Amino acid sequence: xxxATVGTQLPFDRLLLxxxxxxxxxxxxxxxxxxxxxxxxxxxxxxxxxxxxxxxADAVAQARVIVAHAGMGTILxxxxxxxxxxxxxRRADLGEHRNDHQRDTAIEMAALPNIxxxxxxxxxxxxxxxxxxxxNDPDLAARSGVASAQLLGTIADFIWSEARRPxxxxxxxxxxxxx
Amino acid sequence: xxxxxxxxxxxxxxxxxxxxxLAVASGGGHWVQLMRLRPAxxxxxxxxxxxxxxxxxMVSPAPVYLYPDANKDTKLRLIASALTLAIIVLxxxxxxxxxxxxxxxxxxxxxxxxxxxxxxxxxxxxNTRQLSVSGRLAQRAADLVLSQWPAVAEASGAQxxxxxx
Numbered sequence: 390x391x392x393a394t395v396g397t398q399l400p401f402d403r404l405l406l407x408x409x410x411x412x413x414x415x416x417x418x419x420x421x422x423x424x425x426x427x428x429x430x431x432x433x434x435x436x437x438x439x440x441x442x443x444x445x446a447d448a449v450a451q452a453r454v455i456v457a458h459a460g461m462g463t464i465l466x467x468x469x470x471x472x473x474x475x476x477x478x479r480r481a482d483l484g485e486h487r488n489d490h491q492r493d494t495a496i497e498m499a500a501l502p503n504i505x506x507x508x509x510x511x512x513x514x515x516x517x518x519x520x521x522x523x524x525n526d527p528d529l530a531a532r533s534g535v536a537s538a539q540l541l542g543t544i545a546d547f548i549w550s551e552a553r554r555p556x557x558x559x560x561x562x563x564x565x566x567x568x
Numbered sequence: 569x570x571x572x573x574x575x576x577x578x579x580x581x582x583x584x585x586x587x588x589x590l591a592v593a594s595g596g597g598h599w600v601q602l603m604r605l606r607p608a609x610x611x612x613x614x615x616x617x618x619x620x621x622x623x624x625x626m627v628s629p630a631p632v633y634l635y636p637d638a639n640k641d642t643k644l645r646l647i648a649s650a651l652t653l654a655i656i657v658l659x660x661x662x663x664x665x666x667x668x669x670x671x672x673x674x675x676x677x678x679x680x681x682x683x684x685x686x687x688x689x690x691x692x693x694x695n696t697r698q699l700s701v702s703g704r705l706a707q708r709a710a711d712l713v714l715s716q717w718p719a720v721a722e723a724s725g726a727q728x729x730x731x732x733x
Contacts (some may be wrong), residue, residue, distance in 0.1 A: 441622035461597025461694040465604070467733070477708070493696045497717075515694060537603040539730030540690075540714075544608035547688050547712060548587050548664050 391517065392452035393422040397439045399425040404477045407510035408456060409433050411517055418521070421448055434462055454520040458514070459491035459506075464498055471531035473520045475505045475511055496536045503529050570622045590662035590685070592617040592653075592676040594637055594669065595702075597694060599623060601668040604732040605690070617653070617676065634662075640701060641669050650675045657683065667706075668692065668732075674702040678709045688712040693731055699724045 393408050395401035405424060412420045412433035422434045423445070440448065449455065449470050457463040467474040478495040499506040500529035505520065506539040507513045533539065575605040589612045593602040599618055603626065614630050616623075619637040635652040638645035649672050657665075657679045665680040665687040667673025677687040689706035691699050699707070707713050710727065714729055715721040721728035 398596075421682060442620070442626060443622065459694075462595075462693055463597075464688040465597065465600045468733070487639075490697070494694045497696045534604060535607050536601075536732040537730035540716075540732065541605065541608040541730075543603055543714070543729035544666065544688065544690075545610070547686070548589055548609065548612050548666075550686070552686070 390451050390453050391418060391420045391456060392448045393420065393434070393456040394445070394448075394460075394463050394494060395423065395425055395458045396463075397423065397425045398527060399486060400425055400429070401458055401477075401479060402427070402429055402508060403483065403485065404513070405429065405431055405434070405454070405500070407477075407513045408517075410510075411514045415518075419450075421446075427481050454517060456517060458485075459495040459498065461494065464494075464504070468501065468503065468532050469502065469534045471529045473503050473505070473523065474528060475507060475513065475516045477509075587612040587664055588660060588662045589614045590617060590657065590660050590665045590676065590680065591615070591681055592665065592667040592673045594672050595619045595678075597692060598669045598673070601690070601692060601732045602666075603627075605666070605668070609666075612664075615662065617672070619672070635672055636670070646671065650679070654679050657685075664688075666690070668700045669700060674706045674709070677706055681709055686711050688714065690714045690732075691716065692724065693717075693733060695720065699726060 395404055405422060409431040420434050422436050424436050424438055424442050426438060449466055452472055454546050455472050455474045457476060459476045476495045478491035481489045495506045498504050505516045507516050589609055591602055591614055592648060593599045600675055616627050616630055616632045621634055624632045633656045636645050636648045638649045653672060653676045657676060662680060662685050664684050665677050669688045669692050673689060677689055680687055687710040689703060689710045691703035698720060699715060703713060713726045715726040716731035718728045
């Protein structure tokens with residue numbers, strides 16, 4: 390099964406229409422898509438507008454390949470599950486997002502072994518077919534589900550710190566009370 | 569899941585008083601990143617605040633409060649978010665507020681400052697080139713703002729202390 394998700398906030402027809410075309414040519418592979426709110430009909434996809442957390446986790450667990458916008462939630466979830474992930478970043482110039490941060494995210498994430506970044510519809514279709522042939526790759530092991538030890542230590546220390554929040558403005562009364 | 573070992577300074581025996589923590593994240597990646605920080609909350613009384621009721625199972629039995637999602641383009645909802653978050657902050661009265669964004673996290677930090685909470689904002693790992701708008705606003709309100717990219721931290725004046733990945 391291929392699972393596609395474009396988040397739940399903004400439509401992303403460039404990705405879903407390309408996937409719909411791929412699915413039409415590969416009817417033996419079921420494709421499930423979380424589409425967000427959209428009026429477009431995709432004849433060859435099983436669509437859900439918005440999944441709850443459990444259903445999303447099930448879809449990720451069952452997928453052989455995940456196709457997605459470069460949203461951080463999907464990227465982290467796919468890495469934790471050790472799944473192959475193909476990212477098509479949203480572009481602001483095509484009205485797909487408010488800015489181009491997904492392209493920057495995708496560039497950084499492309500270094501991870503399970504991630505393929507594509508820029509257009511045709512390379513998306515090529516990448517899906519290639520990913521399906523790439524099975525049992527040892528690089529695709531599931532990763533840890535927690536942050537780095539340094540970040541966890543910083544947050545734990547912050548929680549248990551005895552430091553009072555530094556007063557930005559000394560109270561006019563404190564001097565008077567001391568006097 | 570590997571067990572996170574607490575450092576000496578956070579040894580449970582040395583903890584003088586309980587800590588009530590308000591952990592705030594909007595949906596999607598912000599929430600996933602907050603979940604990756606959970607081992608750091610060990611021993612604290614954590615109250616979660618988010619936009620999606622279906623995450624309740626993930627953190628049960630910890631309490632989950634909901635606020636309406638908003639961003640800088642949805643001004644009216646932003647006001648609704650701020651009011652809801654103000655009620656949550658006043659009800660929970662946290663010692664510490666931790667947020668992984670986005671706008672709701674900044675608002676919660678801003679409100680929690682008024683009751684003397686210590687606050688930390690962790691900018692999303694998705695912001696690889698510059699701090700998010702919420703992160704930049706949080707720099708004027710939070711005690712600690714972290715970027716997950718060293719170069720972004722250096723350019724923005726935020727701190728770098730590792731990443732969720």
